[in-house]
Amino acid sequence: MNKARVEAFSDGVIAIAITLLVLDLHVPEPGSGTSLAHELAKQWPSYAAYVVSFLTIGIIWINHTAMLRRLNRVDHSILFLNLMLLMTIAVLPFTTALMAAYLKATDGENLAAAIYSGSLLLMSLAFFVMHRHLLLARVHFLHEHLTPEVRSAVLRRNARGLLPYAFATAVAALSPYLTLAICGAVAVFYALPATTGDTPPEAPIE
Amino acid sequence: MNKARVEAFSDGVIAIAITLLVLDLHVPEPGSGTSLAHELAKQWPSYAAYVVSFLTIGIIWINHTAMLRRLNRVDHSILFLNLMLLMTIAVLPFTTALMAAYLKATDGENLAAAIYSGSLLLMSLAFFVMHRHLLLARVHFLHEHLTPEVRSAVLRRNARGLLPYAFATAVAALSPYLTLAICGAVAVFYALPATTGDTPPEAPIE
Amino acid sequence: MNKARVEAFSDGVIAIAITLLVLDLHVPEPGSGTSLAHELAKQWPSYAAYVVSFLTIGIIWINHTAMLRRLNRVDHSILFLNLMLLMTIAVLPFTTALMAAYLKATDGENLAAAIYSGSLLLMSLAFFVMHRHLLLARVHFLHEHLTPEVRSAVLRRNARGLLPYAFATAVAALSPYLTLAICGAVAVFYALPATTGDTPPEAPIE
Amino acid sequence: MNKARVEAFSDGVIAIAITLLVLDLHVPEPGSGTSLAHELAKQWPSYAAYVVSFLTIGIIWINHTAMLRRLNRVDHSILFLNLMLLMTIAVLPFTTALMAAYLKATDGENLAAAIYSGSLLLMSLAFFVMHRHLLLARVHFLHEHLTPEVRSAVLRRNARGLLPYAFATAVAALSPYLTLAICGAVAVFYALPATTGDTPPEAPIE
Numbered sequence A, B, C, D: 001m002n003k004a005r006v007e008a009f010s011d012g013v014i015a016i017a018i019t020l021l022v023l024d025l026h027v028p029e030p031g032s033g034t035s036l037a038h039e040l041a042k043q044w045p046s047y048a049a050y051v052v053s054f055l056t057i058g059i060i061w062i063n064h065t066a067m068l069r070r071l072n073r074v075d076h077s078i079l080f081l082n083l084m085l086l087m088t089i090a091v092l093p094f095t096t097a098l099m100a101a102y103l104k105a106t107d108g109e110n111l112a113a114a115i116y117s118g119s120l121l122l123m124s125l126a127f128f129v130m131h132r133h134l135l136l137a138r139v140h141f142l143h144e145h146l147t148p149e150v151r152s153a154v155l156r157r158n159a160r161g162l163l164p165y166a167f168a169t170a171v172a173a174l175s176p177y178l179t180l181a182i183c184g185a186v187a188v189f190y191a192l193p194a195t196t197g198d199t200p201p202e203a204p205i206e
Helices: A004-022 A036-042 A042-067 A076-090 A093-103 A109-137 A149-158 A164-170 A176-191 B005-023 B036-042 B044-069 B076-090 B092-103 B107-138 B149-158 B162-171 B178-193 C004-024 C036-042 C044-069 C076-090 C092-102 C107-135 C148-160 C163-170 C176-192 D004-024 D035-044 D042-067 D076-090 D092-102 D109-137 D148-160 D161-170 D176-191
Strands: none
Touching: A004 A042, A004 A076, A004 A093, A004 B005, A004 B044, A004 C092, A004 C107, A004 D004, A004 D092, A036 D042, A036 D148, A036 D161, A042 A093, A042 B178, A042 D076, A076 A093, A076 A109, A076 A176, A076 B005, A076 D148, A093 A109, A093 A176, A093 D035, A093 D092, A109 A164, A109 A176, A109 B036, A109 D161, A149 A164, A149 B005, A149 D042, B005 B044, B005 B076, B005 B092, B005 C004, B005 C044, B005 D109, B044 B092, B044 B107, B044 B178, B044 D035, B076 B092, B076 C004, B076 C044, B092 B107, B092 B178, B092 C004, B092 C036, B092 C044, B092 D092, B107 B149, B107 B162, B107 B178, B107 C036, B149 B162, B162 B178, B178 C176, C004 C044, C004 C076, C004 C092, C004 D042, C044 C092, C044 C107, C044 C176, C076 C107, C076 D176, C092 C107, C092 C148, C092 C176, C107 C148, C107 C163, C107 D035, C148 C163, C163 C176, C163 D161, D004 D042, D004 D092, D042 D076, D042 D176, D076 D092, D076 D109, D076 D176, D092 D176, D109 D148, D109 D161
16 A cells, blocks of 8 residues: 555644644633733643643654655554644644643643543654554565664664653652743653754654 | 645545534633533533544545545546535534434434434445546546456445445434444544555455 | 646645635634524625635636646746746635625725625636736747637636636626625536536536 | 644644634624614624734744744754744734724724734734744754855845834824734735736745
C-alpha cells in the first residue's frame, strides 16, 4: 500500500488537533465589571498550556514526517499503530483544556496536571511503539539499510524521550506548575534548532 | 477525472470528523464541590464512545483508501456515492455525543443508542453501496482484473459487515450498554492487525 | 505558479466547512422532562438544513475541481477570486445554523431564510465570476482550446444556475419552508448522477 | 527533507484557522423580543472582523506558498520558524473574536483592538523572520539565484509591511474602530489583484 494517503490523513489529523487548541482560549464576557486586562491576565494558564501543547504537537509532527520518510510502504499493522498514535494526539485539545482550567484551582489541580503530562507520555509511548515496530519488525519496508546498532541507538534515544514526561507526571502530585514547566521545557528543548542549524529534522525526539 | 482530489477531499473530511470527536469531551467546571476524579469518572460514557468512534472512523478510512486504490478514474456517480458516504461519516461526532450523553440516562437511552449504532449501520451501508457500484457497474474503472467470483466474494464479506451493526441497533431496545459493547467489539476486531501482520489493509471490513 | 497548493488549500477549506456543519446539530439536555424522540423531532429543521447544505457544498466542491482541472497555472487574480469563493463557502455553517434556528420561529423566520438562500446565491455568484474570469480573461491558462461558442454556452448554463437561488431568496418573504425546499431541490437535482452515469462531473452547476 | 509534507501541514493549519473564524459568528436566540434584523445589525463588528481576518489569513497563505516555492529543501531551523508562523496564524480566531466582542464596549475596547492588530503584527513579524532566514542563512536551499541586492529589496519590502500593523496597534489607544479600519485597508490593498493582473503572487506582502 502506498504511504501517500497515510501521510495526508496524518497531516490532516495533526493539523486539526493543533489548530483546535485555539478553541480552549475564551473571550471574557464584556461588561463583567472587572477590566479586560485583569480578566486576560487571569487566563495565563490557558495561554501557557496553548503554547506548550502547540509546540509539542508541532514536534511530534516533525518526528512523524521523519519516521514515515524512512518507509517505502505500509501494511495494516502500521496503519493500526499510526491510528493509535493519532488518537493520542487528537485528544490533546481536551487534556490541555483540562490542565488550563484546573492549574490555579485548589481542588483537582494535581489530577488535571497528571492527566495532561500523562497524555503527553501516552503520545510519546505510542510514537515509540510504532517506531520500534518499524525498526525491528518491518525492516524490509525501510528505504535505507540501518545496522542493528544504529536501530538500537535510535530506539534508545527515543525511549529516553519518555523519561521527562514520566517525571512530569510523577511531580504533578507535588505541583501542577512544575509539571507544566517541565512539559514546556521539553517542548522548547526539542523545538529549538540545534546551533549548527543543519541537524536532520528527525534528530530531536528520537 | 483524476481521483487525486477525491482522495484529498475525502481524507480531509474524514480527518476532520475523527478529530472533532474531541469536542464531545467536556472539562468539568472547577470548584463544583465534587472532586475532579469523581466528575471525570462520571463521564466514562464519553470516553468509551470517543474510543469506539475514533477506531471506527479510522477503520472506514483504511477501507476507503483500499477501495479507491483500485480505481484509475472516477465519474459523477462515484463522486455522488462518495459524498453520501462522507455525510454518514461527518455526522458521527453528533451521534457519538448523543449516545454518550444518554447512556446513563433513565429516559431516551435506548433511542440514543439505536441512533448511534444506526448511524454506524448507515455508514457501512453507504460504503457497501459505493463498493458494489464500483465492482459491478464500474468494472472498467478498476486497475486490476477481478473475476466475477472474486467480486461477489468481496461484496458478500462486505455485506456481512453490516450484520453486527444491525444487531447492535436491534438490541438497543434492551440495553444501550450492550449496543456500545458490540460497536466497540466490531471496532477492535477490525482494527487489530491480523496475526500474520501482512494482511492487505483492505481485508478487514470487506 | 503551480496550482497544486491552490487545490490543496481549497480542498481543506471546503472539507472543513462541510464537516463543521455537524456542530449545528445539538444534543438535547438529558432529563429535560420531555422524551428524547420528541426533542429530536422538534429539531428537524436542523437536520434538513444539514443535508441541504452538505449536498450543496459537496456539489460546489465537485464543480470547483472541474473548474480548476481546466487550468494549467494560476495568477494573483485567480487566487483572489478563489479566496472570495472560499469565503462564501466558509460562512455557510453560520447561515445554515441561522436558518435552522429560525425556520419555525414566528419572528425573523423570513429574514433568516432570505439570508440562507442569499448566502447560497452569493456562493454561486462568486463561482460564476471566477469561472467567467478564467474563460474570458485567462484563456491562455486553459489546458484545452475552447471555442468562444463553447465558452459562452458554459457561462450561460452557469448563470442560469443562479436563478433558483434568486427565486428562493425572493420567496423567503412568503414562506421560509418554500425557500428551504427550493434549495434542497436544487441540491438533489445537481447531486443525483445523470441516468447515463457518465456525464462529465463538471456538467451539473455550469 | 522533502518540503511536500511541510506544505501539506501548513495548508492544513491555515485552512483550518481561516475556516474556524466562522465559529465566531453567533446565531441570535430566537424569540428574544427584539427583531432578528436588529440583533444581526448589532453584530456588525463580528462580520467586519470576520472579513478582515479571512482576507488577511488568505493573503498570508498566498505569501506562504510563494515563500516555500523558492525552496528546494527544508531543515529543522526552517520547520521551527514555520511552526512559529503557524502558531501566530492559528491564534487569530481567538484575537478576532476578542476584538469583535469588545469593539463597541465602553471598557477594554482599546486593549482588545491592540491585541488584535498586535496579533497581526506578530504574524507579519514571524513571516519576516522566516523569510529573512531563508534569504540570508539558507541561500543554498533556494531554487533560483537571487543577487544580494534582490534579496535586500525583497526583505525591505517585507519589513515595510510591518509598519501598518504597528501603526494600527498604536492607534488602538485612540480608537478601536480606526485600528480595524487600518487592518481592513491593509487586507484589501494586498488582496486586490494588481491592475495588470499578472503580478507574481508573491508580490503583495513582501
